[in-house]
Amino acid sequence: MSLPPPNPDERVSAPAPEPAAADPAAPAPVPPALVRSPLSDGEWHRLHPLTPLLRGGLFLIVVIGIVVANFRDRLIEGLFPWMLPSDWDEYAAESDPVDYVLSHDLLLIALLAVAGVLIVLLVLFWLSWRVHTFRITGDDVEVRSGVLFRTHRRAPLDRVQGVNLTRPMVARLLGAAKLEVVGAGLDANVKLEYLSTANAEAVRADILRLASGRQLGEAAAARAAPGSRTQAAVATLGAGLHGLIDGAEAPVAEPDSVVHIPTGRVIAAQLLSGSTLWLLLLVGFLVAGSIYGTPWVLFSIVPTIIGFGTYWFRQITKALRYAIAPTPAGIRVTFGLFTTITETLPPGRIHAVEVSQPLLWRGLGWWRIRVNRLSGRSATDAATEQFSDVLPVGTQADAERVLRLVLPGLPAAELDALFPQGVLGPTGSDGYETTPRRGRWLRPLSWRRNGFRVTSDALLLRSGVLRRALVLLPLARLQSVRISQGPIDRALDVANLTGHTVLGQVSGTLGILDRTAAQQAWAQVAAGAVAAAATDRSHRWDAAEEPS
Structure with a gap:
């Protein structure tokens, strides 16, 4: 049986292809409502065109030093001719490489060698810039770099502890800055060095906004659709050239500081x-x-x-140019005269706070505030101490304003009592458990102040007479709590109490306490830390309310 001829008026439609399965390794798309910079669109982008020059500054200084060392004779002859000895002409003729090249007709070879070295350096710089890329997705900040040895670093947004913006002096003159995304772990930071100052500010805001936990579906201003990668690279190059021509950084909108340090x-x-x-x-x-x-x-x-x-x-x-101010993304701290560093500490990222007063500052009424937070560096790193000071020196009023910024979850009554009872105490009935009589000889000067207090939100440790200090450990951020005793402690029936936080300049240890009181505090802190961690939402500071 033969089939009828096909009707030319009928169209045969091919079966629709099955949709491709989603790639589980593909990065999450960037919500358009949460980004403002075209560099935060989830695509790979290159850094500032002058990045190799700014990162290779030490190498260039070494090269300049070698050149100066080889031409020192001509420099001395040109700058200090009156200091030359009588036999200088003979010595210079023997040691000057320029005269040697000219006298042996090696000028062309020398120029070709210098040109070859410059070309090799330019090619290496261009290759390092070409392969050094980054992208910001809905889940991570990623950086790829390296010519011979490739490196791929990734910082999950839900583990971001803060974003630091650094403007070294030379980079500021060229309109560039570097970003450091602080991760939760040792050597976990991801650096974007360098971007133009305007791009760095916008990208930092995008990273903090994406890491804040804000839900999708927010109303946002419409923005142009992203172009091709070639267009993005051209835009980045153009921004870098404009920064080079304009010179110093453009004005950056900074919130008003709540503290001004003369x-x-x-x-x-x-x-x-x-x-x-x-x-x-x-x-x-x-x-x-x-x-x-x-x-x-x-x-x-x-x-x-x-x-x-x-x-x-x-x-x-x-410590100059210090400023601290609240922003929607957290506390913004700026400091540094030549190299300006701007650090943004999101809420819920501060693990310990210390208010202290050295002996020589007491007559002037000055105080210092330090914090422990994940910095991605080791505790011995010099920059760790630099980033720990959120108030290098301030009056009592300055310190109280800063405490309200770094401890926004503490009740108002507790905040009001910190200075009179904790920092300046003791008072008659301040609630602090102090050193018992049998152990006072181990704290002959500070036994009245040496004490602790447990609240529903924090563990407070008060100590010192010559150097007065109060340490606050938020229970929601506390890692663990420990009681310890040495042989003398056991004989006196006293103990030491330690609240463990991330590594930093603030110590959470207090010694020579009544053993029974320390055990009760241990139980209170353990239960309070579990309850506080279960109800704490400060690490998702910009999240929409979750449905009940």
Whole structure:
């Protein structure tokens, strides 16, 4: 039986292809409502075109040093001709590489060699910039780099502890800045170095907004559809060239600081620090040694003073241009004169707070506030101490304003009682369990202040007479709590209480406490930490309310 001929008026439709299965490894799309920068669209982008130059600054300094060392004779002859000895012409003729090249007709070869080195450097710089890319998705911030040895780093957005924006002096002149996405772990930070200043500000805001837990479906301003990767690369290159032409960074909108530190206070605070006391003691020993011993020992004071002067200068310049202000994404801290660093601490990322007052600051009424938070660095890193100070030096009113910023979840009544009862205490009935009578000889000066208090939100540790300090450990961020005893502690029936947080400059240990009181505190803190962690939502600071 034959089939009828096909009707030309009838159209045969092919079966619809089955939809492809979603790739589980594909990155989550970026919600358009949460980003403002075209660099945060989930595609791979390149960094600032001057990134290889800014990152290779140390290498260039070494090259310049080699050149200066080889041409030092001509530099001395041009800058200080009156200091030359009588036989300078003979010495210069023997040691000057320029005269050697000219006298042996090697100028062309030397120029070709210099041109070849420059071309190789330019090619290497171009390759390193070409392969150094980043992208921001709905889940991660990723960076790929390396020519011979490839590196791929990823920072999950739900583990972001903060975003630091650093503007080194040379980069500021070129309109560039670098971002550091602080992750939850040692050496977990992801760096975007460098971006134009405007792009860095927008990308930082996008990362914080994506990491905040804000739900989809928010109303947002319409933005143009992203173009091709070529267009994005051209736009990035154009922004970098504009930054190079414009020079210094464009003005950045900064929120008003709640604290203003005069320059004189910064200098005086550094001069009244513990390092000054050590310097005075050292100078006293050296002077005594020169009087009663060998006089030449006195000459060692000069390099010591130079070293301390350099340290003071660096510490003072780091504390200048200080500002701290609340923003929707968290606490924004800015500091640094030559290298300006802007750090954004989202709520729920601060694990410990310490209010302290060195002895020499007491007459002036100055205080310092430090915090522990995940920084992605080791505790011995010099930058860890720099990032721990959220208030380098301030009055009591300044310290109270900063405490309200870093501890927004603490009830108002507790905040009002921190200074009179905790920092400046003790008072008649402040609720602190102090050192018992049998252990006071181990704390002869501070036994009245040496004590702790447990609230529904925090563990408070008060200590010190010469250096007064109050440590606050939010229970929702507490990792564990420990009671310990040594042989003397067991004999006196006292114990030491330690609240464990992330590594940092703030210590959560308090010793010589009544053993029974410490055990009760251990049970209270353990139960309170579980309850606080179960109800805490500060780490999702911008999340919409979850349905009940």
